[in-house]
Amino acid sequence: MATKRQQTMAKRDREQAVLEKRTQKRLRKEAARNDPPAEPTPYVPDADSLRDAEGRVIPVDFNPDAA
Secondary structure: OHHHHHHHHHHHHHHHHHHHHHHHHHHHHHHHHHOOOOOOOOOOOOHHHOEOOOOOEOOOOOOOOOO
């Protein structure tokens, strides 16, 4: 009879794990829905991102206010 009890407890544990996972997912979605959307940060290139294959700096006229 120990086998039947073992199966019943394992089933209960699986069901509990599913309920917890659903709850966590629901709470995560509610939190995401209630948070205000983050403002996108403007892309500002730095010197490292403006290099050619030989490593020379590529001059760029970048004005974030013009966009």
